[in-house]
Amino acid sequence: MSSKTEPILRHATLDDQDEIAELICISTNYWYRSSGKPPIFNRGPETCRVFWDIYEAMDPGRCIVAVEPRTGRLMGSCFYHARQTHYSLGIMNAHPNYFGRGVAGRLLKAITDLADAEGKPIRLVSSAMNLDSFSLYTRAGFSPRAIYHDMIIPAERVVAGLDGVDRSRVRPAVAADVPAIAALEWKVSRIRRDHDWRHMIENKAGVWSVWVSPVGNGELNGALASINHPASNMLGPGIMTDDDAAASLIAAELTRRGGTTPPLFLAPAARPGLIRKLYDWGAKNIELHLHQVRGESVPFDGVAMQTFMPETG
Known part of the structure; x- marks a missing residue:
């Protein structure tokens, strides 16, 4: 099977929580290091379990993962919230090993499709310093409304x-x-x-x-x-x-x-x-x-x- 086979998207399960925590830690720290900044998760992936714990407690079953078809490894993950008035996009990560495979774009489209089906806007907060993510969101139809x-x-x-x-x-x-x-x-x-x-x-x-x-x-x-x-x-x-x-x-x-x-x-x-x-x-x-x-x-x-x-x- 080609290494370029498209990822399989599905909702995360309890069995994914440790791998999601590791993915969040590795991918986030990779971006900060590559930007010349110190890593922000300096206590290892165990502490990043808090994202799964909080999101699941607050809004269960709202995480989509991208799976590599050949190995079964997680290529990326994204949490989201379906609220009364809107959807909110939570933390999104793609593993550095799979950069260039369109993981983030596929995850984002899966969530925008859900929001579109309900006729709700989507809101997010993103780094103004990460131009890759800025381009991703802009191409998907997001517009900056405020600077922080x-x-x-x-x-x-x-x-x-x-x-x-x-x-x-x-x-x-x-x-x-x-x-x-x-x-x-x-x-x-x-x-x-x-x-x-x-x-x-x-x-x-x-x-x-x-x-x-x-x-x-x-x-x-x-x-x-x-x-x-x-x-x-x-x-x-x-x-x-x-x-x-x-x-x-x-x-x-x-x-x-x-x-x-x-x-x-x-x-x-x-x-x-x-x-x-x-x-x-x-x-x-x-x-x-x-x-x-x-x-x-x-x-x-x-x-x-x-x-x-x-x-x-």
Whole structure:
């Protein structure tokens, strides 16, 4: 059989989880190394099991894999979410051994076909520095809608104090907040994913924290989730009505973590007041990401902080 035989696509099973974790680790680290950057998964593939664990707990059975017909090895994988208002494209990886075989394009088309069959747009967050993936998504009909600063604030700056914000109303979220969070996200982003927020607040995996900022009458002006895991240390997703609410929620979570390894967060370039505040706190730019959409979308009416898991767009 020719080594160029087309991959077989299927949905992943429990038996694939370890190989998917290895694939995520190898392919992601390969791209960063080839771009002259240090690997981001430096504790091995075992930690990358978190992607399978979280995605399966949140939205079971939503991972497509590409299989090499001759060997049965996984050539690539891609997670996706079918939400109330849209599809979201999750982490996609192709093994370096199979570059040039069209793996990513086939995985992407399988998911766009699913979304098209339901008449839903697809949203994703992708690196602005990876031109191969940018070209892949653009050819498939995605358009960039927003630019994001990937930032960290050094732990010593957090410990010294993040001033200029009022955190008096900020508190940990509870399950009863889900309807208000969903209403806020609909206002800001015109998307709904109530189940995601409920999952993060319940925090059965012990890796999530969620803050909210009430304004009275059962309404919120902000909500911010974060994940703290060796393979995923990020703030987000977050939705806020304005820059002050965003800054208060970011400060609350960073202060809670104190002097631990600083989490990455994506701050919208279109919110210069928020960006200025973050720089005043000592934020450093790490990378740039793009919010991209295939299909209908509207501009954000407020602050929408993206993340990599669960992707929101």
